[in-house]
Structure formats: C-alpha cells, structure tokens
Amino acid sequence: xxxxxxxxxxxxxxxxxxxxxxxxxxxxxxxxxxxxxxxxxxxxxxxxxxxxxxxxxxxxxxxxxxxxxxxxxxxxxxxxxxxxxxxxxxxxxxxxxxxxxxxxxxxxxxxxxxxxxxxxxxxxxxxxxxxxxxxxxxxxxxxxxxxxxxxxxxxxxxxxxxxxxxxxxxxxxxxxxxxxxxxxxxxxxxxxxxxxxxxxxxxxxxxxxxxxxxxxxxxxxxxxxxxxxxxxxxxxxxxxxxxxxxxxxxxxxxxxxxxxxxxxxxxxxxxxxxxxxxxxxxxxxxxxxxxxxxxxxxxxxxxxxxxxxxxxxxxxxxxxxxxxxxxxxxxxxxxxxxxxxxxxxxxxxxxxxxxxxxxxxxxxxxxxxxxxxxxxxxxxxxxxxxxxxxxxxxxxxxxxxxxxxxxxxxxxxxxxxxxxxxxxxxxxxxxxxxxxxxxxxxxxxxxxxxxxxxxxxxxxxxxxxxxxxxxxxxxxx
Numbered sequence: 001x002x003x004x005x006x007x008x009x010x011x012x013x014x015x016x017x018x019x020x021x022x023x024x025x026x027x028x029x030x031x032x033x034x035x036x037x038x039x040x041x042x043x044x045x046x047x048x049x050x051x052x053x054x055x056x057x058x059x060x061x062x063x064x065x066x067x068x069x070x071x072x073x074x075x076x077x078x079x080x081x082x083x084x085x086x087x088x089x090x091x092x093x094x095x096x097x098x099x100x101x102x103x104x105x106x107x108x109x110x111x112x113x114x115x116x117x118x119x120x121x122x123x124x125x126x127x128x129x130x131x132x133x134x135x136x137x138x139x140x141x142x143x144x145x146x147x148x149x150x151x152x153x154x155x156x157x158x159x160x161x162x163x164x165x166x167x168x169x170x171x172x173x174x175x176x177x178x179x180x181x182x183x184x185x186x187x188x189x190x191x192x193x194x195x196x197x198x199x200x201x202x203x204x205x206x207x208x209x210x211x212x213x214x215x216x217x218x219x220x221x222x223x224x225x226x227x228x229x230x231x232x233x234x235x236x237x238x239x240x241x242x243x244x245x246x247x248x249x250x251x252x253x254x255x256x257x258x259x260x261x262x263x264x265x266x267x268x269x270x271x272x273x274x275x276x277x278x279x280x281x282x283x284x285x286x287x288x289x290x291x292x293x294x295x296x297x298x299x300x301x302x303x304x305x306x307x308x309x310x311x312x313x314x315x316x317x318x319x320x321x322x323x324x325x326x327x328x329x330x331x332x333x334x335x336x337x338x339x340x341x342x343x344x345x346x347x348x349x350x351x352x353x354x355x356x357x358x359x360x361x362x363x364x365x366x367x368x369x370x371x372x373x374x375x376x377x378x379x380x381x382x383x384x385x386x387x388x389x390x391x392x393x394x395x396x397x398x399x400x401x402x403x404x405x406x407x408x409x410x411x412x413x414x415x416x417x418x419x420x421x422x423x424x425x426x427x428x429x430x431x432x433x434x435x436x437x438x439x440x441x442x443x444x445x446x447x448x449x450x451x452x453x454x455x456x457x458x459x460x461x462x463x464x465x466x467x468x469x470x471x472x473x474x475x476x477x
Contacts, residue, residue, distance in 0.1 A: 001041050001045070002469055002471065002472070003202070003203075003206070003250065003472075004206055004469055005469050007044065011037075011040075015033070016261070019033055019034070020187050025186065027182075027184050030185065031158045031181050032154055034161075034162060034163070034181075034261070035154060035157045035161060038161035038162060038166060039053075039161060041166070042126070042127075042161065046123070046125075046126075049125040049126060052090060052125055052128065053125075053160065053161060055090075056086070056131065056132060056160065057135065057156065057160045059086050059087075059135075060083055060087070060136070060156075061153055061156045061157075063080070063083045063139050064139060064142045064149030066079045067079045067080060067139070067142050067143050067149065068142060068148070068149045077143070079143075080139055083135075083139035084136065084139075087133075087135060087136045090128070090132060091129060094123075094124055094128060095124060095128065095129065095327075095328055127166055127167030127168060130165075130166070130168060130169050130171055133171050133289075134159075134160065134171050134172055135160055136296075137171075137174065137295075137296060138156075138159070138178075140296055141173070141175060147174055147175050150182065152182060155178060156178065158181045159172070159177045159181060162177065162263070164255070164257040164258045164263075165254045165255075165258065168250045168472055168474040169268060169288050169289070170251060170267075170268040170287070171288040171292055172288070177263075177265075180264065185261070186262065188262055191259050192259065194256075194259055194445070195257065195258070195259025196256065197441075197443040197444070198252050198255055198256030198259065198441055199253050199256035200443060201252050201256075201441050201442060201456060202248075202249040202250065202251070202252030202253035202254075203249070203253065203460055205244075205249030205429070206245060206246055206249035206250065206253070206470075206472070207460055207464035207465065208245075208425060208463045208464050209241060209244075209245030209249070209425055210241070210243075210244075210245030210249060210470075210473075212421060212463065213245065213422045213425075214238075215422075215465075216238040216415065216421075216422050217238040219235075219415045220235025220413065221235055221239070221389055221399070223414070224395075224399045224402060225402070227402075227413075228405075228407035228408065228409050229404075229405055229406050229407045230408055230409060230411070231413065232402055232403045233403060236383070236385060236386050236389075238422050239385055239388075239389045240378070240381065240385050241426050241429070243385065243388070243389075246472055247286070247472070247474050248269035249472075250472050250474065251268035252441060255267070266287065267440065268288050269286070269287065270284040270287065273374075273378055273381075274359050274374055274433070274434070275355070275359075275373075275374065275378075276354075276355045276359060276373030276377060277351070277354065277355060278343050278377055278380065278381070279343060279346045279352035279353065279354075280355040280377070281377055281381060282339075282343065289325070290322075293318050293321065297317065298317075298318045301314045301317060301318075304347060311347065311348070312348075315340050315343060316344075319336040320333055320336045320340065322336050322339075323336025323339075324336070326388070330393050331388065331390050331391075332387075334387045334396070335385075335387040335388045339384055342384075355373075359437065361438075383400075386400060425463060432452070442456075443456065
C-alpha cells in the first residue's frame with residue numbers, strides 16, 4: 001500500500017479511529033491492532049511476503065530470549081550467528097542470488113570458458129532490506145547487553161512490522177521503539193497535528209518535487225544519447241532532487257504517521273543538500289542507515305582507532321557494503337566506492353567532524369567559504385548519483401562521456417511538461433528548507449507554520465501529479 005494512494009487515504013483514518021477509540025486506551029489492544037494493520041498494509045502488495053516477515057519475527061524473538069538465557073559468551077555468540085545467518089541468508093537469496101550467479105557466469109565467459117548456471121525468477125519482497133536490518137540489530141543489541149529481550153511477542157511483532165516505517169524506514173532500533181510499545185500511550189492533539197503537518201510536507205516532497213523531477217530524470221537518462229551536455233547535467237540534478245524528495249518525503253510521511261499514534265521515530269534526513277562537506281552530508285542523509293553501518297559494521301572493525309591502513313580498509317568496507325545494500329548491481333558498488341574516495345581525505349586529515357553545527361546558524365546567508373563547500377559537496381554527490389541512477393556501468397560512463405563533450409545549448413526536453421518545470425519547484429523546496437533549517441522540518445512549530453502549510457497544500461493541489469500513482473524509489477531496496 002502506497003502512502004500516496006487513495007487506499008492509504010482510507011486505511012489510515014480507519015486505523016487511527018480504531019486505535020484511539022476502539023481499544024479503550026489499552027496499549028496491549030493497541031499493539032494487536034498495530035500488528036494486524038501492519039500485516040494488512042504489507043500484504044496489500046503480495047500476501048506471500050508476509051510469510052518472510054513473520055518468519056524473521058519468530059526467529060529473532062526466540063533468538064533474543066535464547067541469548068539472554070546463555071551463561072557464556074561463546075554460547076551467546078552461537079545464537080547470534082543463527083540470527084545473522086537467517087536474516088542475511090533471506091536477504092541474500094531474494095536480493096542477490098541472480099546477481100552472483102550472473103557475475104559468476106560472466107567471469108567464466110571473460111576467460112573463454114562458457115558456463116551455464118540457473119537463474120531464478122525471484123520476486124524481491126518490498127522493504128526486505130529494512131526489516132531484516134531492524135530485526136538483526138535487535139539480536140546484536142541483546143548479545144551486546146545493550147537491551148533486555150522482550151517476552152512480549154505482540155510488542156516485538158509490532159516493532160518488526162510497524163507499518164509507517166516498515167518498507168522504507170527509518171530503520172529503527174529496538175532500544176527506541178520496543179519500550180514505546182510496552183507502555184500506555186495517550187492521545188496528544190498537538191503531537192497529532194504536528195504529525196499531520198509532517199505528512200503534508202512529505203507528500204509535497206513526493207508528489208510535487210520527486211514526481212516532477214522524475215519526469216525529467218527518466219526522459220534524460222533513458223535517452224541520454226540524444227541530449228547535449230547542459231541537458232545531461234540538468235538530468236543528473238533532476239535525479240538528485242528526485243531521490244531526495246522521494247526518500248526523505250517517505251520518511252516524513254512515516255514519522256508524521258507514527259506521531260498520530262503517539263509513537264516517535266528517529267529523524268532520517270536533516271537538510272543534507274546544505275552540507276559543507278561529504279562527511280556532513282552522510283550525517284544528514286539516510287541517518288538511520290548511516291548510523292546502523294557505523295554501529296554494527298564500522299566500529300566493530302575498529303573504526304578510526306586503528307592503524308591508517310585499517311582505517312582506509314574500514315572506510316571502503318562501510319561504503320561498499322552500503323552501496324551493495326542498495327541493490328544487486330555493480331553501479332551501486334561504484335557509487336559506494338566514489339563516496340569512500342570523497343570521505344577518506346576528510347577522515348585522514350581529521351576534518352570529518354568539522355561541520356557539526358547548522359550552516360549560517362547565526363545569519364541569513366552562508367559565508368562564501370561555506371557556500372563553496374555546499375556547491376562542491378552537492379556537485380560531487382550529484383556526480384555519484386549518475387552511477388546510482390544508471391542501469392549499468394557502461395551506461396553511466398557513456399552518460400558522463402557525453403557531458404564531457406561540452407555540447408552547450410538549450411534543448412526542449414521531450415516530455416509533456418513545461419520546459420524545465422522542475423527548476424522553480426526545486427527552488428521552492430530549497431526556499432522552504434533554507435529558512436527552516438533550524439527546525440525539524442519546514443512546517444514544524446513556528447509563528448508562520450499555518451501560512452506555510454496552506455502554501456504547501458495549494459502547491460500539492462496545483463503542481464502535484466495525480467493521474468498516476470508513482471512508487472517510492474526505495475521500495476526496490
């Protein structure tokens with residue numbers, strides 16, 4: 001079920017009313033309703049996907065209890081390995097089986113040894129990368145002693161399946177979410193209204209910004225051989241804002257929806273395109289995944305408190321794994337490799353935590369130095385997005401090669417929209433975000449939020465595309 005669909009517009013009010021008026025304020029009944037609603041929400045795509053999610057829930061629930069009962073670290077570790085094997089095994093089979101098979105065949109063919117291997121018609125379950133990482137982090141935290149395993153199966157099932165963030169995050173930690181399912185929750189009108197405003201802001205970013213930019217990005221990337229350098233650069237910029245509006249818009253809707261049920265989810269985006277270097281960008285982009293890899297991969301490898309050689313290894317591991325998490329394609333590995341190259345000099349020079357404040361925190365505009373940092377960071381990030389968006393490495397390099405020809409001119413893009421319509425829409429987004437960068441999101445509590453909300457609602461009605469309902473990009477991950 002899509003957040004931007006009429007189905008969800010009917011589903012959410014029904015769940016909301018039952019949650020607050022049909023459970024007598026009993027958190028146990030509320031949890032049961034959340035689990036049932038979440039399974040309906042997820043099964044809307046394909047009921048068969050429910051079996052995998054339920055299986056992952058069962059495994060990690062009992063693994064957590066088993067780890068707690070063990071007396072030795074070695075026996076605890078054996079159960080942890082079971083959780084890792086099951087979760088990564090499920091993820092690996094459904095997401096990477098054909099990728100490894102095809103790569104294996106291509107390698108043999110490259111050396112002149114044709115080889116046939118089976119290729120399966122596997123349907124990738126929606127959101128599998130998100131909920132497997134979420135349940136896996138639970139087992140790891142129990143093993144580390146950071147969390148007591150819950151014996152409340154319904155609360156644990158709600159943690160795994162909570163529908164607002166189930167299929168595209170934020171990837172929640174059990175230390176944050178499970179305690180909220182184990183206590184009484186009361187309706188708070190101010191929090192609910194805040195949630196509604198965040199949902200509106202998320203819909204603006206998805207329906208107006210992302211879907212408009214998608215029209216341009218798809219046309220340009222799919223027909224790049226027919227366009228000049230300027231248009232191809234604009235295509236890359238359009239995709240940069242498409243993926244930002246699409247993914248951060250989903251996160252805003254998820255967080256806002258959770259607020260309606262008085263559940264607080266972690267912040268997943270914090271104005272990343274105002275970052276002054278790539279390290280700051282990765283503290284502001286997909287925060288739940290970045291911190292997941294930091295806590296469960298980077299730090300266990302030694303982080304930056306090891307020899308320089310191992311620091312370099314750790315940085316490349318974290319970014320390559322992050323790239324591979326996004327999809328079974330070499331383009332994602334190149335994307336991760338580029339970001340590692342961007343990040344490494346900052347880390348080695350101990351400049352990676354230079355920008356921890358808000359840009360132009362005490363002023364209206366950034367300094368020239370910070371403005372240059374923002375432009376440079378956005379430029380190299382957008383360059384890497386070309387590999388993320390391209391269907392193959394060959395296509396990505398061909399796209400870049402055509403940009404390098406420096407064929408300059410204004411072209412009409414072959415779509416049924418106004419020429420370069422996405423540019424003023426992106427400018428509107430940046431205007432709202434720049435003057436709200438001190439707040440959680442632009443429609444957060446402020447003296448002018450009511451006016452802003454009206455402007456955003458009008459923009460959705462006038463500029464939004466309602467003829468077709470577009471999927472969210474991260475559903476494929």
